[in-house]
Amino acid sequence: MSITLAPKRRGSGLGLAMPAILLLLAFFVVPVALLLLRSVTEPEPGLHNYRTLIGSATYAKVFFNTFFVAGVVTLVTVLVAFPVAWALAIMPQRWASVIFAVILLSMWTNLLARTYAWMVLLQQTGLINRSLMALGIIDQPLQLTNNLIGVTIGMVYIMLPFMILPLLGVIRKIDPAILQAAALCGASKGQALFRVLLPLAAPGIASGGLMVFVMSLGYFVTPALLGGTANMMLAEMIAQQVQSLVNWGMGGAAAFILLIVTLGLYAVQLRFFEPKPEVR
Amino acid sequence: MLLDFHKLGAWKWLLSGICALMTLFLLMPILFIIALSFGDSRWLIFPPPGWTLKWYEELFADPRWIGAALTSAKIATIVMVLSVALGLLVSLALVRGKFRGRAVLRAFFLTPMVLPVIIVAVALYAAFLRLGLNGTLVGFVIAHLIVALPFSVITISGALETFDPAIEDAAILCGASPWEARFRVTLPAISHGLFSAAIFSFLISWDEVVLAIFMASPGLQTLPVKVWTTLRQDLTPVIAAASTLLVVLTVLLMIVAALIRKGKSR
Numbered sequence: 001m002s003i004t005l006a007p008k009r010r011g012s013g014l015g016l017a018m019p020a021i022l023l024l025l026a027f028f029v030v031p032v033a034l035l036l037l038r039s040v041t042e043p044e045p046g047l048h049n050y051r052t053l054i055g056s057a058t059y060a061k062v063f064f065n066t067f068f069v070a071g072v073v074t075l076v077t078v079l080v081a082f083p084v085a086w087a088l089a090i091m092p093q094r095w096a097s098v099i100f101a102v103i104l105l106s107m108w109t110n111l112l113a114r115t116y117a118w119m120v121l122l123q124q125t126g127l128i129n130r131s132l133m134a135l136g137i138i139d140q141p142l143q144l145t146n147n148l149i150g151v152t153i154g155m156v157y158i159m160l161p162f163m164i165l166p167l168l169g170v171i172r173k174i175d176p177a178i179l180q181a182a183a184l185c186g187a188s189k190g191q192a193l194f195r196v197l198l199p200l201a202a203p204g205i206a207s208g209g210l211m212v213f214v215m216s217l218g219y220f221v222t223p224a225l226l227g228g229t230a231n232m233m234l235a236e237m238i239a240q241q242v243q244s245l246v247n248w249g250m251g252g253a254a255a256f257i258l259l260i261v262t263l264g265l266y267a268v269q270l271r272f273f274e275p276k277p278e279v280r
Numbered sequence: 281m282l283l284d285f286h287k288l289g290a291w292k293w294l295l296s297g298i299c300a301l302m303t304l305f306l307l308m309p310i311l312f313i314i315a316l317s318f319g320d321s322r323w324l325i326f327p328p329p330g331w332t333l334k335w336y337e338e339l340f341a342d343p344r345w346i347g348a349a350l351t352s353a354k355i356a357t358i359v360m361v362l363s364v365a366l367g368l369l370v371s372l373a374l375v376r377g378k379f380r381g382r383a384v385l386r387a388f389f390l391t392p393m394v395l396p397v398i399i400v401a402v403a404l405y406a407a408f409l410r411l412g413l414n415g416t417l418v419g420f421v422i423a424h425l426i427v428a429l430p431f432s433v434i435t436i437s438g439a440l441e442t443f444d445p446a447i448e449d450a451a452i453l454c455g456a457s458p459w460e461a462r463f464r465v466t467l468p469a470i471s472h473g474l475f476s477a478a479i480f481s482f483l484i485s486w487d488e489v490v491l492a493i494f495m496a497s498p499g500l501q502t503l504p505v506k507v508w509t510t511l512r513q514d515l516t517p518v519i520a521a522a523s524t525l526l527v528v529l530t531v532l533l534m535i536v537a538a539l540i541r542k543g544k545s546r
Contacts (some may be wrong), residue, residue, distance in 0.1 A: 013377030016369040031403035087295040090285040106306040112507045113523030117309030176283035218396020235398040
């Protein structure tokens, strides 16, 4: 029942949002638009910045690194996050809340602190190499930093929570009766997993995976610190073009490509996987 | 069957094992830096030959670390206040407003969260070079406000959606002015959302690296910028000490946030 006597509010409410709208226009929309504009106006008008980006082997390697690392990170994250989310959804509450707290702690710990930890753990004389050598698995320390291996490990660490949390939400909503039905109809555990549970969780896997992939594409800090200059990724290249080379045209063009890919994948996400708004 | 933990049989142990390994993987680096910050090896040998507090002494004796931490705290506090205030206004407009295109406006307010932060950083850097805002407190605050605002809008409008506006109307019918009703009825009812938004906004600004790297000048830098520039030179255990203090702060804020959530559900 709605109150028909509700007092009239003045105006539509749009005015309340005005300060924030102006802030975003002045310091978000206009600056980003100007940056993209510079990609076709500097150093002279035309599309030559994009031609250089697409044509040269150096930049091809940057694009390859970016998409390759984002792909591997997404794959590994999905493979680890699915069993974890599955277990979290059904294990005794006491244990689940402990693991949940650890996930939140790692997610909220300062990004640089986490990356620093991996830089120290993975270095030539680091704990990981020394343990592997002490166990006799390797004789020579492995090169684990300043390459894409280090970047991948560091990024998987950062992205795992972003994959586990949405997947957990999806698996919790699956009705256990459906799996009981599968068992009653004679499905083995393997069949129930691959033909019932996985398909039911697939939207969550796809949507979480897409999110992790998009976030990985534009990531700056971890690749810059664990990858070294020889293994540059896209975000790092944009920063380098602008800060060190003062080449705003190229920086703008690379930013534009990243922007298009990000918004494109985000649109796919909204179009196909957006769950009903669940705010409560 | 597959969704009943006790009927999983052998799979139960497999799943538990994967869970345990992952928990260890997530926890190890954090415990590792904490241990490292008390170890007395400058070359980060682990386990350390002895224990010491000298990295903390070095940290607190260096005015640049203290200055950076104070700058961070100042910026994060201003960002927190502005982000909650603007977020509240935007949420009132989005949840209670009666104009067309509210869904579009909501998407607009969430875009800074979706775009890679490097794009925002480079674009703002260019704009601030022209406006002379680089290396200023105002520049930092604006940059962090842009990325904190979406979280504030999500949290506060979430809280506002669960609050029935009829209660506010009732207050007005009982003689309260519209603004009185908003301040004395609606605000207290959504206070848990406001507190969560405040904590989120503070943490986002406090931890933010990428924008800060572009906004910083030699004279004005935040704690993450100081960690970043130090990291690029060497991996000194002083960073482990600074990181440990950051972890402690995070845990404290998480406990506060959890208490707020508990208070709400009670």
